[in-house]
Amino acid sequence: xxxxxxxxxxxxxxxxxxxxxxxxxxxxxxxxxxxxxxxxxxxxxxxxxxxxxxxxxxxxxxxxxxxxxxxxxxxxxxxxxxxxxxxxxxxxxxxxxxxxxxxxxxxxxxxxxxxxxxxxxxxxxxxxxxxxxxxxxxxxxxxxxxxxxxxxxxxxxxxxxxxxxxxxxxxxxxxxxxxxxxxxxxxxxxxxxxxxxxxxxxxxxxxxxxxxxxxxxxxxxxxxxxxxxxxxxxxxxxxxxxxxxxxxxxxxx
Amino acid sequence: xxxxxxxxxxxxxxxxxxxxxxxxxxxxxxxxxxxxxxxxxxxxxxxxxxxxxxxxxxxxxxxxxxxxxxxxxxxxxxxxxxxxxxxxxxxxxxxxxxxxxxxxxxxxxxxxxxxxxxxxxxxxxxxxxxxxxxxxxxxxxxxxxxxxxxxxxxxxxxxxxxxxxxxxxxxxxxxxxxxxxxxxxxxxxxxxxxxxxxxxxxxxxxxxxxxxxxxxxxxxxxxxxxxxxxxxxxxxxxxxxxxxxxxxxxxxxxxxxxxxxxxxxxxxxxxxxxxxxxxxxxxxxxxxxxxxxxxxxxxxxxxxxxxxxxxxxxxxxxxxxxxxxxxxxxxxxxxxxxxxxxxxxxxxxxxxxxxxxxxxxxxxxxxxxxxxxxxxxxxxxxxxxxxxxxxxxxxxxxxxxxxxxxxxxxxxxxxxxxxxxxxxxxxxxxxxxxxxxxxxxxxxxxxxxxxxxxxxxxxxxxxxxxxxxxxxxxxxxxxxxxxxxxxxxxxxxxxxxxxxxxxxxxxxxxxxxxxxxxxxxxxxxxxxxxxxxxxxxxxx
Numbered sequence: 062x063x064x065x066x067x068x069x070x071x072x073x074x075x076x077x078x079x080x081x082x083x084x085x086x087x088x089x090x091x092x093x094x095x096x097x098x099x100x101x102x103x104x105x106x107x108x109x110x111x112x113x114x115x116x117x118x119x120x121x122x123x124x125x126x127x128x129x130x131x132x133x134x135x136x137x138x139x140x141x142x143x144x145x146x147x148x149x150x151x152x153x154x155x156x157x158x159x160x161x162x163x164x165x166x167x168x169x170x171x172x173x174x175x176x177x178x179x180x181x182x183x184x185x186x187x188x189x190x191x192x193x194x195x196x197x198x199x200x201x202x203x204x205x206x207x208x209x210x211x212x213x214x215x216x217x218x219x220x221x222x223x224x225x226x227x228x229x230x231x232x233x234x235x236x237x238x239x240x241x242x243x244x245x246x247x248x249x250x251x252x253x254x255x256x257x258x259x260x261x262x263x264x265x266x267x268x269x270x271x272x273x274x275x276x277x278x279x280x281x282x283x284x285x286x287x288x289x290x291x292x293x294x295x296x297x298x299x300x301x302x303x304x305x306x307x308x309x310x311x312x313x314x
Numbered sequence: 315x316x317x318x319x320x321x322x323x324x325x326x327x328x329x330x331x332x333x334x335x336x337x338x339x340x341x342x343x344x345x346x347x348x349x350x351x352x353x354x355x356x357x358x359x360x361x362x363x364x365x366x367x368x369x370x371x372x373x374x375x376x377x378x379x380x381x382x383x384x385x386x387x388x389x390x391x392x393x394x395x396x397x398x399x400x401x402x403x404x405x406x407x408x409x410x411x412x413x414x415x416x417x418x419x420x421x422x423x424x425x426x427x428x429x430x431x432x433x434x435x436x437x438x439x440x441x442x443x444x445x446x447x448x449x450x451x452x453x454x455x456x457x458x459x460x461x462x463x464x465x466x467x468x469x470x471x472x473x474x475x476x477x478x479x480x481x482x483x484x485x486x487x488x489x490x491x492x493x494x495x496x497x498x499x500x501x502x503x504x505x506x507x508x509x510x511x512x513x514x515x516x517x518x519x520x521x522x523x524x525x526x527x528x529x530x531x532x533x534x535x536x537x538x539x540x541x542x543x544x545x546x547x548x549x550x551x552x553x554x555x556x557x558x559x560x561x562x563x564x565x566x567x568x569x570x571x572x573x574x575x576x577x578x579x580x581x582x583x584x585x586x587x588x589x590x591x592x593x594x595x596x597x598x599x600x601x602x603x604x605x606x607x608x609x610x611x612x613x614x615x616x617x618x619x620x621x622x623x624x625x626x627x628x629x630x631x632x633x634x635x636x637x638x639x640x641x642x643x644x645x646x647x648x649x650x651x652x653x654x655x656x657x658x659x660x661x662x663x664x665x666x667x668x669x670x671x672x673x674x675x676x677x678x679x680x681x682x683x684x685x686x687x688x689x690x691x692x693x694x695x696x697x698x699x700x701x702x703x704x705x706x707x708x709x710x711x712x713x714x715x716x717x718x719x720x721x722x723x724x725x726x727x728x729x730x731x732x733x734x735x736x737x738x739x740x741x742x743x744x745x746x747x748x749x750x751x752x753x754x755x756x757x758x759x760x761x762x763x764x765x766x767x768x769x770x771x772x773x774x775x776x777x778x779x780x781x782x783x784x785x786x787x788x789x790x791x792x793x794x795x796x797x798x799x800x801x802x803x804x805x806x807x808x809x810x811x812x813x814x815x816x817x818x819x820x821x822x823x824x825x826x827x828x829x830x831x832x833x834x835x836x837x838x839x840x841x842x843x844x845x846x847x848x849x850x851x852x853x854x
Contacts, residue, residue, distance in 0.1 A: 082383075114412045201412045207423075212538050221410055239646050240682035243675040244699065244739065253685040260681075260725060265407050271370050272408030276421040276468070277395030283426045287419040287436070 123194030138179020399469025539662030594621030730761025
């Protein structure tokens, strides 16, 4: 099978459209279905790809973060906030706040509505993150950056460094952590990793900035393109099908 | 092409003058090698050429540097991008894009080259560096040698007049290094490219250099032809040490020259190898070990034993499975099938002090082990972790390298000092098995000598098992009793160092090449064998 090359913007436009659709629908089931769908697309695309960019694994990382976000959002949502009347599930001890903070309370009755509201908020945020992580997995941010005109030199350098060093951090962190286990440092956790990691990423960022500088990046105000990226039929198919989600979201929910 | 006139350099917040009144010129089409101990300023010199120092690093620069008539003090590095191509120490840190083709065009796009020029040049460079089959590949999946070629390619695609390379072969296996260097050699001869290169492993590059710039610690430098510099320099490849030890009239820089000068020695000496019989007991037992990463098989059913009192070198090309094998022995990951036993234990289940007493592991980046803000604090933490008397690690370190300042931050140490710190941290608990992954990267000869002495005494005097993975054939020749050669996840050779190294010309050390067919690997071996013959009283 020939590897299809998508326009760098295709998946990002799709992601933005999907993000609008899930905001319009505001429904947990719809969100979960979207995440399942994009996970499937990323999985098939990654499996058929000959080799992967460091960002290919972005979605799996985002899925893990998504679970944490839902948990935190749910906890905060039920513990702190405005009382929502309804079917009381259980009661937490209430913490009384001074008068000027009326309307906000900590603890108190947890109603079914309040729980549901908190969970669906969490799922919404998590879904948005997953959608954009999926776009990143399918199109490396580097390809996207190359589509951007050079507005400001420093801005471009910063973005390239961020997108290059970030995936490295994940692999460096696990490398350093396992190396330190060998010194009998098992309990110190992430604190011991942070320092070497910070120094390494700083050194790498400087190396990269120097490399970009010495290759003439930003020296000329105009830049040429080696290959004009064109929107082809398969790009339009992806964008059109994501657009179809908007009326669906409006009508169905 | 490049001229330095009265150049002095001081970095900010530093009292030491890196260079003091340096003047020299490099002609067009010359290949110049920069040598010096670690920390002597080799990288600074290279980065001065295109103005990264001081434009990017800060510092005070006096004097003038001009390249092809352009003064670097007035022009930013970007303005010299079409004249100077620079390849950093670790090419992977300098890649800006994801695929080979995009990386090659990055610089040209930035300088607004027209599309047909770019197309023509990309094809030309892909052919020149044999990268055509890799053009669509993601750079992160390439081997070290391939990445180095991509980095050189993306510098050459700008048609520079000067190419500057900082330790281009330090991470490469001997074959990949040879490939990269012969490409450079061809560019110098065919295109009249000026190449400035720094390298610690002189044995690899010495044959290609037209002149050498030797930097000393006090900021002085001399430039001369290799024969002159190497006559006096403390930094010299084994071939030169051999010539000095044999009192030859002149030092040669190629195996061919020294072979001619020593033909009389080879005529009458016996062709016997020193036999080493090992009687140690097995401490590491590997049985049918396999490991895979996704689709890729890293190790296939490997069966090996490692004994006490023996130094084993694991060699092989980049990506052959050396690091995976070591990680399995250390217990970083569980294997797909087969078993690893270290002193009868599964290494994954070893924890705490018990682990420290059994396995000592020094990773490719020794600094991964360091987390404290000073040498003294690192050593104190190690005393605590190992249950040793306070101060014993520091004392151990002082024996290895007396010059280390205990108050210094570990990051400020030189590569060699940092390695001796890590060695002290690991060895003070006297682990039964010491495992080192690629220990000589970035080490100068002085630090290498410290490493060799430490390893040899650890294995011989204390009777411990030492495993090293390395590309450095000269190190292997110096220390190893046994060599295990791995290719594509399989053990393809396993035997005494002499037998394995001499069976492949690419992996033979310089002395062996000169003295072939005599089976001597190091200067010491050769001297001993020759003196046995010339003074036969020791022999019956």
